[in-house]
Amino acid sequence: MAIDCAHSVEGSGPALFLIHGIGARRATFAGLVEGLKDRFTCISYDLRGHGESPLPDGRFGLDDLVDDLEALRSRLGIDRAHFAGHSLGGMIGPAYARRHPDRVLSLGLWSTAAFRTQDDSAKVKAVVAAMREKGIGQVLDTLTARWFTDAFAAAHPEVIERRKRQVMDTPPDVFLNVFDIYAETEMAPWLHEVTAPCQVLTGENDGGCNPRLNRLIADALPKSELVILDDLKHAIFIEATDRVLPHVRDFLVRQAG
Template sequence: MASVDCSYSIKGSGPAVFFVHGIGARKTSWNEVCHHLEKDFTCISYDLRGHGDSPKGFMPYSLEDLVDDLETLRQKLNIQKIHIVGHSLGGMIGPAYALSFPENVISVSLLSTAAFRTTEDKNKVLAVLTSMRENGIGPILSTLTERWFTDQFIKARSAYVEFRLQQVLETDPEVFLDVFRIYAETEMSPWLNKIKHPCLVLT
């Protein structure tokens, strides 16, 4: 499948860091992070295909399509070496990119993504996907909120939680379900150890 021309934002100067958001999010999700780093790094955040201001492209998507979109953007910006920071689904795109294009990568950061799932873990994620397919995304928002945020964070940053849920509701449901499928079906354990770049893993 052909890559799409993703909408992006660039702030700061220095070594390039590509920030890859998760399911139903936006490049603006990284604004606070970029604000703290832009003095020392060139911070590039972008909307995944079908999210925010990026075109939808042809469906269904694959993880490889999302990797190709990142490579297309890197080439467009003519940046040779990059750090990659990925959250959730973005934390799968980052290492998959490093596996496909190792010569372009300096480091990879994986934030609250998923690997080495147990059968129970996988079944839980697939159950959420099935519920959304049958009943729509709205009824499952409370479950997603519990998965994404701690009770302490919800109390302290309620405005951000609402901001994040609004992003979900504004995402094309077809796109949301398709990228959630990629997240649910991707298991990185067979190939994650093949990545030899410095990695930071946070959850």
Template sequence: MTEAMDCEYTVQGEGPPLFLIHGIGAARNTWARALPVLTPHFTVVTYDLRGHGASPMPSGEFGLEELVADLERVRERTGYETAHFAGHSLGGMIGPAYALKYPDRVLSLGLLSTAAFRTEDDSAKVWGVVRAMEEKGIPQVLETLSDRWFTDGFIAAHPDVVRNRLKQVVDTDPDVFLNVFRIYAGTEMAPWLHEVMAPSLVLTGEFDGGCNPRLNRLIDEALPNSELVILPDLKHSLLLEAGEVVAENILRFVRTLN
């Protein structure tokens, strides 16, 4: 039996429920720029993954299955029978995995800045980052990631946001951070994405290195009922850089379903 943990969550807004799932070494606050667009139209549930933010620490190694169980526990505790779900990066893997296990719960999915159909070279690159962090330490490798996450213009204009994001990673327990990074690196949705029937918005940034348009086109082709959006100029941290644009796309997509 997969053990679920009681993760900390926040409920705000009004309308149909929408669960938002953050990525590696982040927390609920990653959705701050998206919320003003979403809360007038959705009852938004944000939560911290286990070992992240204010959520409890796990006692040992965990996998994608446990993260799916945690999301189901949050849903049970909020009492919503069905909902919309959207996740960023690793969250974009948790959402579809949840939809595969609980198809009757999911009204729609947002797969934001995520990856599937990685080539051997793609996999080698992401595992290379994991190995470098294991060997050298997370802070030592982190600086190289800010260029992958943010555009040059945003780094220049908002150094505080970039600094806070890096601090958020460093403040995450290193065992937890590496655990979720390994889940992200090792998860391959290609074998089962075609079984995810929920209407799905597949969205990424034009210059996202690891979750690039090439992989997202394959995700879109594999899903039976999906729409692909490539946001021009953006990299991986599109929630921090353009959260309102992401939110507008989620809102527009859900409205097309009615």
């Protein structure tokens, strides 16, 4: 059953749906929206159980998150749109495009993962297992060290604390559920079915969504462009929207003709 997710609509022009990641909020994309709303109608939303969106009734999977996105598109009366997501959002977008190819003008796969080796999968599943065993709060410092560069974390401790608070304000069952989806989703068997023009983008030092995996993602997609951002880790939109925006804007403007 699809959930009526809280959302924001800003700007004018072709529609662009922005899909955030684990334990985040639509506010992740505030800076990006500011840089795109002159050309695009930017629709950002809180995933089920996150931010202002309703709590789900029990466990859910990737298909349910796709259902939520389709329900939002339908409710807004938008026929076709650009879709882009960060991290888990970069899995929801392609899964949506696979199911609703006629709705998708282009796709952004930002800081996401596919083609994980057994070792890659074991590492991410170990993080989830550690959170279940020790509690989410006990593992948060490990996560934020993977998300932000050391220099940014040292210069902006208040931003790190705010991101941690977002995680802790997400109901634990929901946070672990979406982390399970992120850990267990493997797009490799079907990515080649996604025929929309795609932008594949990640940080050079993103441990879990690294350039090695993103090159494989880009190679698997029939129409793709790959961008590797020097020095950055995972939290590219919190740490460096100013560096991401030119690449995203250029790609979207070209797709919009």
